[in-house]
Amino acid sequence: MKILYLDLSSGISGDMFIAALIDLGVDARRLELELGKLRLEGYHLHVTRGHKASLEGVKFDVHLADEHNHGTQSHTHDHTHAHSHAHSHEHGRNFAQIRQLITASQLSDWVKEKSVAVFQRLAVAEGRIHGLPPDQVNFHEVGAVDSIVDIVGACIALELLGKPRVLASPVVEGTGWIECAHGRLPLPAPATLAILGARGIAVSQCGEPNELVTPTGAALLAEFVDAFGPMRAVVAEKIGYGLGTRDNQTRPNALRAVLGDSIIEGQAPEAAAAAHDWEIDTIAVLETNLDDINAEILGNVMEKALAAGALDVFHTAIQMKKNRPGVLLTVLCAEADADKFSELLLRETSAFGVRRYAAERRKLHREFRTVQTPYGSVTVKLGKLDGKVLQAAPEFESCKKLAEQAKVPIKQVYETALRSFPPSLLT
Secondary structure, three states: OOEEEEEOOOOEOHHHHHHHHHHOOOOHHHHHHHHHHHOOOOEEEEEEEEEEOOEEEEEEEEEEEEOOOOEEEEOOOOOOOEEOOOOOOOOOEEHHHHHHHHHOOOOOHHHHHHHHHHHHHHHHHHHHHHOOOHHHOEEOHHHHHHHHHHHHHHHHHHHHOOOOEEEEOOEEEOOOEEEEOOEEEEOOOHHHHHHHHHHOOOEEEOOOOOOOEOHHHHHHHHHHEEEEOOOOOEEEEEEEEEEOOOOOOOOOOEEEEEEEEEOOOOOOHHHHHOOOOOEEEEEEEEEEEEOOOOHHHHHHHHHHHHHOOOOEEEEEEEEOHHHOEEEEEEEEEEHHHHHHHHHHHHHHOOOOOOEEEEEEEEEOEEEEEEEEEOOEEEEEEEEEEOOEEEEEEEOHHHHHHHHHHHOOOHHHHHHHHHHHOOHHHHO
């Protein structure tokens, strides 16, 4: 599988992302033809080559029809797109309408799914900020058109690039303020911060007095990037630059994208490229050896860690120095949360130190299906690899609720749900 590595030292926006992928080899004409399947009017694309701080790259612009002077205007960044009022505007589209536009198109199922998912991240973030359900978040006509082109275009470009695994450097944002439809707001923009926070993505600010990461850029990162960190054994085959509009003070306004292979454990690039379609991410593993902790305190620490968002917590019996029995307490968490859980272990246990290292995971693609049983509807979680279902597990809470209503053992509902699942999907 190919690797797409995004260098975020100068930030990311939707148009910069598409421009970088065009510079990597995505055919701009094919991209435009695919976007035509949306049957969206009122815009045309401009793709040009240019320079930012001596770096040559691609500039991608969406030129929008201006009803008032019968001309065109091009968009730059997208922090003004989302509109918070629940009432309908004469020239606006809300998230529900945008979702319908995408799903009714002739685009591929993958592009439809990913485009809606990216838009949903934007709508959920804006909805939480302004106290609205996601479907009621309204996008101005100008914002709606270029948001749709940027987001759907980004998904199309990734598909044309072969749907590589996406990795990225840590997220860096500027400082200062932005002027948008809601007034003067501090950086990071509220929607950007909410989108990144919902996915558990850490963000750091630098001295650049401009917005570097737009809400659309943040939503693309949250949807597609498996892991954030420095490059690790990436063989760069192509390097592309997506150029922004402004001239930054401390760094070039360009998104660098690297397409290549990842050499893992000494494998040749060809072997790495032949990987399965499993999901890959990186987590933090925290460990500490304990031989003098009360069992009740240990149980309380595990409950606190899980309540605080740990991915998993467990302890293992071990033998320590001088043949003392002890436990190895392990916490799995997102890399961004490692310091938080390290502090929890040091404060809540008798540990004098915590070991920390990164671990790369391989995960089955997860899907949820609903099956009908004599007891009611049960949600079943599926684990898929290379398009085949390898695991099927009825959700415990669904089974528990129905078992209590029917006054039967949970395992009876569980087994019935498995038998009710279409056998053809389990082969």
